[in-house]
Amino acid sequence: MTQVIIDGDACPVVNSVIELTDGTGIFVTIVRSFSHFSSVIQPDHVKFIYVDDGPDAVDYRIVKLVQPDDLVITQDYGLASLLLNKAKLVIHHKGFIYNPENINTLLEQRHASAQFRKSGGRTKGPTAFTEDDVAKFESVFSTLIHKYT
Structure with missing residues (x-):
């Protein structure tokens, strides 16, 4: 595994990834927009890349950065679909791995929800992120x- 790349604007497992990779030789790259800037000192194996606040700017940078041996963490189904053939693994922060079998279903559900909202309907947001989710x-x-180191 070359590195772990995190879609970092709203990722609730950044600290877990930093702790779990410490001392493993795995580098962590966290890509965020400038509106999520943090000046907290991080360990040597962690670097931040900040991009403009424009729509999908973080996603575009991640697509440019990713290498075949990288693991990417994102909750964005669209970004995940773009990376399935580029990265070794793409994983959601709730612990499920994106793959060709589940990505189409996830994208179809996202599209159906967007269409429903566009026609005036209301949908629930994602469930709250819990300590059980962190543990998983x-x-x-x-x-x-x-497995990969």
């Missing part, structure tokens, strides 16, 4: 980094 992600992520 950490378990899956730990397994992956041990």
